[in-house]
Amino acid sequence: MKQPTIPHFGLYGESSWINDPEFFHIEDIESRSSNLDWKINPHRHAQLFQILILKSGEAQVQLDEQQRKLQGAWAIIVPAGMVHGFRFSPNTDGRVISIAEPLLEDAYQEKAAAFIKPLLSQACYINLNSHRNVFSELWPLIQQLESESAFIREGRALMSEYLIKAILLLLHRQHSSGVANVSNKTEGSHAQQLKELIGNHYRQHWTSNQYAQALGTSTSRLNRVSKRAFNKSILDLVHDRLLIEAKRSLIYTVRSVEEISYDLGFKDPGYFSRFFKRTAGVTPGKFRVLSNQPSI
Structure with missing residues (x-):
């Protein structure tokens, strides 16, 4: 049975949070x-x-x-x-x-x-x-x-x-040993920092320029770094992160599409549905139906 929200645990089955910084x-x-x-x-x-x-x-x-x-x-x-x-x-x-x-x-x-x-x-x-x-x-x-x-x-x-x-x-x-690395250390640092910033701000729908400003570089340069490191533009990475969280909510919660869209920072549920279909290939409702199968 799906939960209103995805279960969070300290350790599995233990609901208390672990606040020890050395844990x-x-x-x-x-x-x-x-x-x-x-x-x-x-x-x-x-x-x-x-x-x-x-x-x-x-x-x-x-x-x-x-x-x-x-x-x-x-x-x-x-x-x-x-x-x-x-x-x-x-x-x-x-x-x-x-x-x-x-x-x-x-x-x-x-x-x-x-x-x-x-x-x-x-x-x-x-x-x-x-x-x-x-x-x-x-x-x-x-x-x-x-x-x-x-x-x-x-x-x-x-x-x-x-x-x-x-x-x-x-x-x-x-x-x-089996993964291509970004050769330039500065570029590698910017690529990693970009991923972290996206993880912190994707719900705020930052623009590519906002990410570049936060990293003290230009949008064009950061886009080149992103494409070399991840083979994707800044915007592609943001859309990927939004899509991942949308799929999580559709699969593991019973929240409505409208609730999910607002939680992800979309002001218009209709726009969220169009975004989801464009990126996932199906509507949010269809994705939820297709995903409604026994999980492991």
Whole structure:
């Protein structure tokens, strides 16, 4: 049954918010999901990044409206705010690491930012099956993080922070090995900052010029950066972000199209419907009907 709004959790099934700025949590997949028939229903975390490390077994993963089936060793990055759900095969072995956004704020001011920020900015799947040497480096870090979580001892928070950074850096290496990178560091920084600004202001329908002004550059230059980094213009990125949130609301809530349009900053529901049909290929109502099928 759809909810009035998409469920938000601190950790899955725990409604209390986690406000500790140094918060991180690690648990094995079995401990959270085995009593739930190995199924985690679609939900999202407003201020938590999650990293799933699968060692063995099978998982059907739902990120927004997309589904994918994974077998064996994988890493899955789930950005804060993204709707996600899972169905694991029994006895799947893996870990889930939940990281509060403030824990990474210091890292964002360090040299590590160039590696960590891009990795956590969007969902991704990192195949580790054919890279057992990478997995053999990664898994001991996971186990050490578990150990730090289990015992109170001197420097525990600092050690955990270092381990989390090491895990993220290893995952970044593996992910970037198969992904084209923006060669110019300034352009790469602007591209990342643009994505963050869009995430903060897409409901306000900022113009391309407003994004450029916020980054201290020209609209034409920022558009060139956007197209090199994402193969899309600034406006395309804004429309993509609006469409993602519109689809989330249509799939996971019972709010009307009119309510959704106002929530996304559209002053005219009719214009929102035209925007949605132009970008998604179907009307919001039709999309909701087509999406009204059992999720994982």
